[in-house]
Amino acid sequence: MLGWLRRKAPTQGHFARLDGAGFAAFAPGSVWLVGAGPGAPGLISLLGYHALGEADVVVYDALVGEGFLDMANPKAETVFAGKRGGKPSPKQADITLKLIDYARAGKKVLRLKGGDPMMFGRGGEETETLAREGIPFRIVPGITAGVGGLAYAGIPVTHRDTNHAVMFLTGHDDKGGVPQGADWDAVAKAAPVIVMYMAVKHLGSISAKLLAGGRDPADRVAIVSHAASPKQSVIETTLAQVDALPGDIPTPAIIVIGPVSRYREGLDWYVGALRENRFG
Numbered sequence: 696m697l698g699w700l701r702r703k704a705p706t707q708g709h710f711a712r713l714d715g716a717g718f719a720a721f722a723p724g725s726v727w728l729v730g731a732g733p734g735a736p737g738l739i740s741l742l743g744y745h746a747l748g749e750a751d752v753v754v755y756d757a758l759v760g761e762g763f764l765d766m767a768n769p770k771a772e773t774v775f776a777g778k779r780g781g782k783p784s785p786k787q788a789d790i791t792l793k794l795i796d797y798a799r800a801g802k803k804v805l806r807l808k809g810g811d812p813m814m815f816g817r818g819g820e821e822t823e824t825l826a827r828e829g830i831p832f833r834i835v836p837g838i839t840a841g842v843g844g845l846a847y848a849g850i851p852v853t854h855r856d857t858n859h860a861v862m863f864l865t866g867h868d869d870k871g872g873v874p875q876g877a878d879w880d881a882v883a884k885a886a887p888v889i890v891m892y893m894a895v896k897h898l899g900s901i902s903a904k905l906l907a908g909g910r911d912p913a914d915r916v917a918i919v920s921h922a923a924s925p926k927q928s929v930i931e932t933t934l935a936q937v938d939a940l941p942g943d944i945p946t947p948a949i950i951v952i953g954p955v956s957r958y959r960e961g962l963d964w965y966v967g968a969l970r971e972n973r974f975g
């Protein structure tokens with residue numbers, strides 16, 4: 696199937712197998728926004744992997760899983776742009792300015808983000824600024840935690856027997872509170888499955904709003920922490936029981952409300968700590 700990858704003989708180095716695969720050239724002075732996927736190193740796209748091998752600078756977020764920087768060009772400068780040790784994260788504007796500076800200095804700049812850059816990842820804001828400043832950019836999509844992370848917990852985000860629609864929701868707004876702009880009654884009724892990002896902190900009040908909006912108290916809730924990593928863990932409850940959850944749910948966590956988590960019973964294939972597949 697991947698015959699096209701082998702059309703040209705490998706030339707040199709770590710990334711040689713991708714040489715000649717027809718990937719877009721990473722032009723000096725441009726910025727590529729690349730999604731790293733939810734955790735496991737293998738979940739980055741081939742185009743993203745190729746870009747890691749080409750980049751001069753890799754500006755990465757806290758949610759980027761371990762192992763990605765080892766895939767980067769050994770000569771690349773790596774710059775951390777996330778929260779660490781409780782310190783405040785660099786301002787979004789500062790990160791974007793840094794990308795612009797590197798690009799104007801003629802570097803191949805790779806902005807590496809967890810999951811997909813355009814899903815609650817501020818990829819839209821960063822590319823808007825790049826476009827305004829006339830910096831050439833490219834977006835390399837990634838596997839978002841709300842789909843791929845659930846798959847690692849044996850939860851299909853859709854199943855023909857349960858849901859024809861999914862809603863993606865953020866659990867906090869830019870000020871850190873419960874999103875004020877959301878019409879919670881409408882959210883409660885919008886889709887059988889609601890996938891929530893950044894929602895652990897306000898899960899109690901969000902659940903109360905969904906119940907007030909008519910959502911079934913027996914609706915299933917699954918919380919997948921550190922998805923697709925050796926630390927992955929899953930907690931299951933119901934909407935009515937959310938208040939009884941322990942206060943120390945590990946984050947990052949993706950929360951799925953709705954019937955699809957019932958499939959986990961048969962499909963829970965990933966044993967994170969062992970990096971093993973239960974089903975061989």
Ligand code: SAH
Pocket residue numbers: 733734758808809810811812813814815816838839840841844891892893894919920921922923924947948949950
């Ligand atoms: N762009 C990212 C989302 C960034 S918002 C994506 O597409 O996945 C950050 C939120 O993503 C976290 O609060 C959490 O809800 C979710 N998340 C990201 N990586 C995760 C992981 N490995 N396990 C569980 N949740 C994750």
